[in-house]
Amino acid sequence: MLRAIFSNNLDSKLSGSISGTTPFQYLGFIIFWTLSLPAIWFPPQTIRHLFTAKAAVVPIAGIAFLIWAIVKAGGIGPVVHQETTISGSKHGWAFIASLMNCIANFATLILNAPDFSRFAKTKKSSFWSQAISIPFCFALTSLIGILVSSASTIIYGRTYWSPLDVLGLFLENYKSGNRAGVFFIAFAFALAQLGTNISANSLSAGTDMTALLPRYISIRRGGFICAAISLCICPWNFFKSSNNFTSYLSSYSVFLSAISGVVFSDYFWVRRGLLKLLHLYTGDKNSDYRFNKIGVNWRAYVAYICGILINIVGFAGDVGQDVPIGATYIYRLNYFCGFIISFVLYGVLSHFFPFQGIPISNIFKDKGWFQEWQEVDDFEVSKDLSVVEYGEAPKPEKSF
Known part of the structure; x- marks a missing residue:
């Protein structure tokens, strides 16, 4: 301009x-x-x-x-x-690398x-x-x-x-x-x-x-x-070169995929759609999102870091270091690998180290979906959050 x-x-x-x-x-x-x-x-x-x-x-x-x-x-x-x-496996891996760049975008x-x-x-x-x-x-x-x-x-x-x-x-x-x-x-x-x-x-x-x-x-x-x-x-x-740009996109998605895996696992697998709005807006010790004294869900951090680690060696190879070919292949599937590892690991950790707010006792066997529509526009919260009452998890209307 x-x-x-x-x-x-x-x-x-x-x-x-x-x-x-x-x-x-x-x-x-x-x-x-x-x-x-x-x-x-x-x-x-x-x-x-x-x-x-x-x-x-x-x-x-x-x-x-x-x-x-x-x-x-x-x-x-x-x-x-x-x-x-190119043809054969080289063509296939080139397609996958391009697909990962599209997802990263x-x-x-x-x-x-x-x-x-x-x-x-x-x-x-x-x-x-x-x-x-x-x-x-x-x-x-x-x-x-x-x-x-x-x-x-x-x-x-x-x-x-x-x-x-x-x-x-x-x-x-x-x-x-x-x-x-x-x-x-x-x-x-x-x-x-x-x-x-x-x-x-x-x-x-x-x-x-x-x-x-x-x-x-x-x-x-x-x-x-x-x-x-x-x-x-x-x-x-x-943006100095197309290679810099695509390398940046690939490395960027490594971190975002691990976050997505944790969030997806927590909502769809562990909590089965259950959200308590009042609990979200308080640091009270009885809140389902308090987890511990310092308010940190360590399971999420462990799953997130492991989702990054699966790709970190391949990332080093992408920026010019000599790494095993297996790590390169894993990195070419970086978003899927990071997402799947963090998704599965968070669910496993939540099963063996459960926390308050999980509506089921066994996340591997129990069925049910606990999502409820919330009229947020009419949502009223007391300014004194210490008087908020914490109810039990709602009973599912049906299991599937």
Whole structure:
């Protein structure tokens, strides 16, 4: 956007290096970071209009960009005609590695979907919106990226893995029409990234931090803390090459898969859908979520760490270390391995070291589902949580 407004060679005018990146790239990051701060201020239910605008603008801009690139190239490039150079097990493992990268791309959404789905009026409205939109939108986004990169091979004689690099090259012809087109498509990209940043990063970080220190941290404050941390990790280093980016995604999912396994096991296997709302909002010693004197469920931490350890050797190999081939194969299935190990181990530990709040005596043999619909809008809690009464687990209406 800056190059479309001021000068095509604005990036070369700002020479030097800042924290491992160019001054121009750093300027873009700081501007985006600053403009993101006002969006963090608003609570989740009021920021929804940002996502409405994103849903309307971004698909139109993405499809327009794809058509522009195809017309400019006179076709979609060699991607659909290119024959694979690998076969057999190598082809299979390459497919699996690509699949893991796809899962890693929305591994964050798998975890923080409840931050938004809890505002849904019914269970079905939350389920169907995700079941339809996530596969379709991710597939469309990937398709646009692949075809634009393929078209760049014809236009420039080189394949650019980032569509934004291709968009920037359109400014070589610095006419008003190209400048306007690049500006508005780049604006749509920025709007898309802002929506993703707020939903997948700021709100989820803020929600988690409120659970750690609810007296001092709100969702808003947690979002601002997340924004401050983002300055310290130099995220532009992840985008120096396609290999850096895919390696980052794979390693990222290692940690998220282990968390997902614990959460899934706790709700669907151990507690069988049982949630006590009053217990969730108190640190009273009788709460089902107290676990011990310091309020920590050690079983979850053990399962989480083991879910990471199964992949850690393969991760070392992914960053250039010599490791056994078996560890590499396990790491190629990193999300599934981390999820399954943490899921099973948490259930086993919860069985042999039970805690208060498990509605069954044997999680391997007993059947039953204890989920009950809660009218949260009419949910009233006494300010004095010490007087809250703790009831017994509800009896299941049916077993299956």
